[in-house]
Amino acid sequence: MPRIIPQYREEVKQKIVFAAFTLFIEKGYHGTTMGEIAESLGVTKPALYQYFPGKEDLFAAVAEHARQEFKGTLERAYAGRNIRDGSAALFDALLNYVPQFNGMYSEMLLLATRNDRLRTVLVQDRTEDIRVIERFISRQQETGLISSRLDPRVLAVACDALANGLLMDVLMGMDRDEAKTVWIAALEQMVRVGP
Numbered sequence: 001m002p003r004i005i006p007q008y009r010e011e012v013k014q015k016i017v018f019a020a021f022t023l024f025i026e027k028g029y030h031g032t033t034m035g036e037i038a039e040s041l042g043v044t045k046p047a048l049y050q051y052f053p054g055k056e057d058l059f060a061a062v063a064e065h066a067r068q069e070f071k072g073t074l075e076r077a078y079a080g081r082n083i084r085d086g087s088a089a090l091f092d093a094l095l096n097y098v099p100q101f102n103g104m105y106s107e108m109l110l111l112a113t114r115n116d117r118l119r120t121v122l123v124q125d126r127t128e129d130i131r132v133i134e135r136f137i138s139r140q141q142e143t144g145l146i147s148s149r150l151d152p153r154v155l156a157v158a159c160d161a162l163a164n165g166l167l168m169d170v171l172m173g174m175d176r177d178e179a180k181t182v183w184i185a186a187l188e189q190m191v192r193v194g195p
Contacts, residue, residue: 013051013061015041021062028107029059056117059108063125067132074136083145087187091163091180098167130156146191155190162186 019040023032034055038048052058073093078086112119134156140146146155166179 009051016048016051016058017061017065020058021065024059024062024104028104029055030107030111034058054117056115056121059118060121060124063121064128067125067128070129071132071136074132078136078140078145083188083191084184086145087184088180091166091183094163094167095170095176095180098171103171130160133160150191158190159187 016037020032020037023037023040026032027036032055034048035045037058038045041048052061074090077090077093081089108118108122112122130153134152137146137150137152137155137159141148141150141152162183166174166183170176170179
C-alpha cells in the first residue's frame with residue numbers, strides 16, 4: 001500500500017469534513033449516508049472509511065470544524081467592542097446559523113437516545129463548546145472586559161444555555177429583535193459585579 005503524505009492526508013480529511021458538513025446541514029445526519037458523502041467527493045466509500053471509521057467519527061470531526069468557526073465568530077464579535085456591542089454582534093452572527101444548526105442538532109439529540117457512540121460524541125462536543133466559551137471569558141477577564149471576580153466556567157455555561165435557549169425560541173417564532181434585546185440585557189447583568 002502506498003504511503004500517503006501527511007499534509008495531503010490532512011487536506012483530504014478537511015475536504016471530507018466540509019462535504020459532510022454541507023450534506024448534514026442539507027439532509028440531516030440520519031438522511032446522509034457515507035455513500036452520498038463519498039459520491040459528492042468523487043471517491044469510493046472504502047476510501048472514505050480510511051479517513052473516518054464511521055459516520056459518528058465523521059460527525060465528531062464536523063463538530064470540531066464548527067467549533068473552530070464558532071471560536072473565530074466569538075473573537076470577531078468582541079474585537080474592539082464593549083460588552084453591549086460585542087454581544088449584539090455575536091447574537092447577529094449566531095442568528096445566521098439558527099435554521100441550519102438547530103434542526104440538525106435537535107435531530108442529533110433524538111438519535112443519541114439510541115446510539116451510545118453518537119451520545120458520547122455529542123457530550124464531548126458540548127463539553128468542548130463550553131471550554132471555548134470559558135477560555136474566551138478568561139481572556140476577556142485579563143483585558144478587563146469581564147470582571148475577574150466572576151467564575152468563567154459558571155458564566156460560560158450560563159451564556160451557552162442562554163444563547164441556545166434564545167436561538168431555539170427564535171426558531172419557534174420569537175421576534176429576533178426581542179431575543180437580541182434579552183440576550184444583551186442578560187449578558188450585561190451577568191458580567192456586572194456588585195449591587
